[in-house]
Amino acid sequence: MIALLVQVAMAGIRFETPASVGTEVIIVVDRDGTPGRGETVRVVHRPGTAHERERAIGITDGRGRVSWTPEEGGVAEVRAGDEILAMHVAYDAVPTTTATVLGLLGVTALGLGITGLLRRTRKPSRRRAT
Numbered sequence: 258m259i260a261l262l263v264q265v266a267m268a269g270i271r272f273e274t275p276a277s278v279g280t281e282v283i284i285v286v287d288r289d290g291t292p293g294r295g296e297t298v299r300v301v302h303r304p305g306t307a308h309e310r311e312r313a314i315g316i317t318d319g320r321g322r323v324s325w326t327p328e329e330g331g332v333a334e335v336r337a338g339d340e341i342l343a344m345h346v347a348y349d350a351v352p353t354t355t356a357t358v359l360g361l362l363g364v365t366a367l368g369l370g371i372t373g374l375l376r377r378t379r380k381p382s383r384r385r386a387t
Contacts, residue, residue: 270298270335270342277347281326284314286337292321296337300325304334304343 273283286293298314315323317337327333330348334341 270337270340272344275347276325276327276344278327278330278349280349281324284323284325284335284337286317286321286323286340288321292319293317293337294319294321296321298323298325298335298337300327301334301336302329303332 269287271285271287273285274280276282284298286296286298294317296317298317300312300314302308302310302312314325314335317323327346330346332343333346334343336342
């Protein structure tokens with residue numbers, strides 16, 4: 258039983274360094290402690306969503322290795338045969354959509370704050386009834 262668990266733990270997909278956008282990373286595929294030679298490795302970006310995209314990375318060499326340079330960040334799955342490794346690709350910078358939304362929220366909050374301060378500092382006009 259223990260030997261079976263050790264073999265399962267040894268098999269699989271691993272990265273030599275953490276994956277980030279624009280940085281080459283080496284993916285290693287092992288099969289029962291031996292290199293997974295000739296394995297087709299693919300990546301699925303945003304798995305399980307309507308925007309899921311699959312892309313072939315390459316075929317492993319004699320040492321069970323293949324290089325990959327991620328083009329987009331976020332949640333992904335690396336697949337080689339029946340092995341699946343769920344992972345997160347780090348962004349090299351804040352995504353532009355996130356920065357835009359945060360900027361708009363900041364400007365809106367600032368505008369509402371200034372409007373509230375101006376209303377407090379104005380004295381209400383008192384009109385006399387005639």
